[in-house]
Amino acid sequence: MDIQSIKSLIASFSPAAAVVSGFRTSTEGKSVSFQLLHGWDFSLASKCDTEWTAKNIEILTSVQQSAKDEADLIEKVSSLHMEDAHWRWTAKAIHHNSQEYNWFFYQAENAVQGACLIYHPKDSVIDGQGIFYIEYVAVAPWNRPNPLSTARFKGVGSDLIKYASKYATETLGLRPGFSLHSLPKAAAYYNKIGMTCFPERKKESLDYYEMAREAAQEFGAAVNG
Numbered sequence: 001m002d003i004q005s006i007k008s009l010i011a012s013f014s015p016a017a018a019v020v021s022g023f024r025t026s027t028e029g030k031s032v033s034f035q036l037l038h039g040w041d042f043s044l045a046s047k048c049d050t051e052w053t054a055k056n057i058e059i060l061t062s063v064q065q066s067a068k069d070e071a072d073l074i075e076k077v078s079s080l081h082m083e084d085a086h087w088r089w090t091a092k093a094i095h096h097n098s099q100e101y102n103w104f105f106y107q108a109e110n111a112v113q114g115a116c117l118i119y120h121p122k123d124s125v126i127d128g129q130g131i132f133y134i135e136y137v138a139v140a141p142w143n144r145p146n147p148l149s150t151a152r153f154k155g156v157g158s159d160l161i162k163y164a165s166k167y168a169t170e171t172l173g174l175r176p177g178f179s180l181h182s183l184p185k186a187a188a189y190y191n192k193i194g195m196t197c198f199p200e201r202k203k204e205s206l207d208y209y210e211m212a213r214e215a216a217q218e219f220g221a222a223v224n225g
Contacts, residue, residue: 001094009042009097016041016105020163024108027150034108036163040097044105045089047112048138055141056085062148081144083183084136089115092136101135102172104164106156114139114156118164120172122179125198125210132168134180137161158193165220176216181206193219 001009016039023031037044059080067073093103096117106114116137121130139156142149161178168174181203182190191197194215201208211219 013040037105040103045093048089059146084138114160116160129175131177162220176213177211179210
């Protein structure tokens, strides 16, 4: 897609709109206002790229400077939660802008704290009914375990998925539940929240997970605020 086509695409969309707003507490005990925004938004996707990449570079620089030798550097880098650091959200926005896709952004302190892109409908492996599929979900680097500081906000990724689930059932009319292909380091989390792994649906190194109706209803029963 050329520059003019991208400009036309951006002009054809209204900015993402706040669907939920309120206050939440940071790990420092500070009450902070937040917004959950829904909608395709190139500007917010660009913030994910620029701000998240800058933080990842800061973290990697710190790790490199603290490493005793190459083996120590490799070990420290492999322990970081950066499996998705190569994702480019603006590229994803350009390629995923049709009505089958829905975008969600979590914003607080004038920064994007997390982002989620879902596709619908997707046939459930469990019962064949329509659910949604999480194409991508990620939280900002400063909200993950890292050597520079304590995670700023906890539960952002879970909240994004819960809000997406609420939208999928109440607005899209899908049955409770969703599926995804998990990054290796995220698999423990998806097991923890009650998702089921279907190894036969594996894609490359990514295991396929799906959440059944009952587990989805329990998972979505409470949303952090």
